[in-house]
Amino acid sequence: MLSPELDDGGTLIVEGCGCGARPVRAHLDLLVWVAATDAERGRRLDLRRDAALYAPYRTLWARQEDEFHAAHRPREHADLWVDNSGSGAPAR
Numbered sequence: 025m026l027s028p029e030l031d032d033g034g035t036l037i038v039e040g041c042g043c044g045a046r047p048v049r050a051h052l053d054l055l056v057w058v059a060a061t062d063a064e065r066g067r068r069l070d071l072r073r074d075a076a077l078y079a080p081y082r083t084l085w086a087r088q089e090d091e092f093h094a095a096h097r098p099r100e101h102a103d104l105w106v107d108n109s110g111s112g113a114p115a116r
Contacts, residue, residue: 041089041092041093041098042092043055043098044057044096044098044099044101044102045092045096045098046095046096049101054103054104055098055101055102055103055104056102056103056104056105056106057098057099057102057104057105057106058105058106058108059099059105059106059107059108059109060107060108060109060110061109064108064109064110069082
């Protein structure tokens with residue numbers, strides 16, 4: 025059974041677009057921005073086995089993600105950037 029508490033000195037990794045939200049930043053030791061170009065992100069979404077289920081929500085979720093980024097600006101507060109574009113090209 026997993027404990028809902030983390031032992032002192034333990035490590036907890038939280039991923040997702042909301043993990044850099046302004047209200048939680050004071051509790052972070054490190055914020056990592058993982059970036060990929062829009063084209064690469066779209067390509068990866070298209071390759072998911074559940075892409076058809078995801079498709080009706082894709083535009084809505086992208087808009088919500090853009091609004092979150094504009095409000096909380098996690099990219100600018102990141103301690104470390106990882107280029108996950110897969111092409112070697114700079115990520116947006």
